[in-house]
Amino acid sequence: MTEEQKQKDEKTANRIEPLLEVQSISKRFPGVVALDNVSLKFMPGEIHAVVGENGAGKSTLMKILAGAYIPDTGSILLKGEKVTFSHPQQAQHKGITIIYQEFNLLPDRTVAYNIFLGREPSKFGIIDIRKMNKDAEDLLREIGVEKMISPTAMVSSLSVAEQQLVEIAKAISFNAKVLIMDEPTAALTYTEVKLLLDLVVKLKENGMAVIFISHRLVEVFDFAEKITVLKDGQLVGTVNVTEVKPEDVVHMMVGRSLDHYFPPLGKPEDFGEVVLKVTNASNKFLKDISFELRKGEVLGIAGLQGSGRTEMAQAVFGVEPFTTGSVELRGKAMIIKNPATAIKNRIGFVTEDRKSEGILPKQPIRDNMLLTVRAIQFVFGPIFKNGIRKTKNLVPNLGKQVDVRTDSYDREVQYLSGGNQQKVVLAKWLASDADIFIFDEPTRGIDVEAKASIHDMIRDLTKKGIAVLMISSELPEIIGMSDRVLVMWDGHIEGELPAKSSEPEIMLMATGGKHIKEPQSVSAAGKE
């Protein structure tokens, strides 16, 4: 578009008038400036990604747009008209709807009841259930999923992706003109992401502005037309996807480029003897698993959601043990029948779901760090504030080792950032003297800087002779960290790839591409 055209367009204001605009928005919370003088425009029919590290102000901005927060200064313009929201409902009625990462659905109610909660069609307080179900069905038809989702289905019976579609149907029922999505793809499989993408494109074609937050740059580049980068509450810039490369965006986010992202891989002389050997092992989720894990290496486990990645980690750790086959630990045959056995045998498991499985959010850092060592102690043994009988100064040492940033080890873990929480989890396993570490999505939902420091830490572990099994759905992480890669598909190990394999090589295996004759395997799997 030339300058001249631009000016011409500006005159015919209707066509390029932004649907939603924020002007010099600032928001402070006690002790932090969450947003500092941010101005942005969102056009109709545009998919706009907002990226940035944790704490960059993305969520705050979204919440201001959705009426959940009130900005300290600045104004919001909807179709050029100034609006103020004091409650999310007001924003909703004006056509701005937000879908949070944690869904706002009632699991034990039907789809229709969820969509129309608070707005049930009724007479004298009595609900017209038939009309409500019909209206819900119409909405589902509008987004083309009426065959997948019935209005009378219980939400708890739906998959995560289907629940997200229900949220979108709900948003449309408010005549949403602006749809905000917080990490919409975080929990979706490849096929589901594609479904969502198709839907979003359709919404966009109807003139809706779609804004989404994401940590995953791959998707940002798949989805979005424009990318806005925030850093420390300030606007770094808005760019067109076609004009930039992922490295540029990362650079905008952190002020450094993608190459510095990962520590160097291990060298052949770093790898020692086999510490974990699984042979022909199966359970109800897994078929015929065989692999070896050596001292000092990072063995990456790639695979799509549902391929059995997490189940494999859980089997090794005794959560859902192998029922057949054999496991050899440091040369000795061993049955790991529960997590306690695994911990006693110095296996550490940094789980995928940090909030529900990794930390005790309301306990102080010190108790979280000492959880595993205390678990294998005598039940009625004395408790030491900073450690155990043998090593009384464990907590400060661990804290230094993993570099937890806090003013006191008495702080409750819930108040730490995601990255710092992950470090506490790491410390917990270091305390138990684990020398086999399993990481399941070690950096999910963590900002870029903390990611790098966790990657460094994982590499440091291997330098001490620790063996690491690392599961990740992020291919750059798999490629950047792994000394070898196992790719899982459909509950078994599809194949092994050497370090520095390319994304297409891994993707081909992970989508079961070898089983399909056409070379277009990725899209074929996507159509399932």
Added chain:
Amino acid sequence: MTTTSISENRFKRFMRHVNIPPVYYFLVVIFLGGGILDQIFSDGQIFTNQAILLNIIVRSVALGIVAVGQTLVIVGASIDLSVAYTISITAVMSSYIMQGKTENVPLAILVVFGIGILIGLINGLIITKLRINSFIATLGTSLIIKGIINATFSNYTGSVPKSFQFFGYSTLGPIPVAIIVLILVVFAGWFLLNRTKFGAHLYGVGGNVEVGRLSGLRTDRVVIGAHILCSMSAVLTGLFLVSRLQSGAPWVGPDGLYDLESIATSVVGGTALAGGKGGVWGTLAGVLIFGVLDTVFNQLGMNPYLKTVLRGAIIVLAVASYTYRSKKEAA
């Protein structure tokens, strides 16, 4: 042919619509099991004597009415421990005001429902505005009511007129009035939960307050409303009890264990203590299970302490079966 298939379809749809809570199968099993034990070890009256069947239900009326109210509150993720003393205060106040005179009945009913609404309102306000956990809040109001009753009345007080005993003893045709009242109350509870906005909002608030708030529900009002209805159901139970006992005594509520048993029957009936799930038909089954058990135990002449032990065991078993099933579904 076509008509049968249509009616079959309708029947199926109806069944799906009604969605019989699984607890009814449990009720049938207990009834049949109890009846068979009765045949073997006693005079076998459970299967042969209709009066016993009716009696099971009449005995369930008092608990049934208040349990419906309790279910509403639990669906809203709250709880009401004050129902037992609300029943007591209803019983003593109504018989005190009536003093055996029919002309005092309307006033008595008005006053006790007024008290009930006030108790429910206070419970609801404490829980929503002061943000006090419902368990503690209603335990507190329960103790306050207890203190007030004990300071004022110490024994049977006043009496109800013959006319008022209609509620407790008379029949409409072959069916006792009390049973009709219970059915009406259960039906009202079902209608409220499943057909009205209030019900839908109560499920919303109970399922997830934040979801409710973001959907624009006035969550506090919904919870307060549920508490008022619950206290009113306790008042109705109190009136039923006093009409049968002919005079109100301060211990009728707590002695009947209406607080804990109304919660237990709701939960046995499939209402989740965490809220957002369940309904009054399940609660009715829970109440009937308790009634059947009592009758069976009486027929068998069982030791009263053993009775209590078995009751406890059956509550645990019933609820454990839910968790087991939902775990299986999840897997």
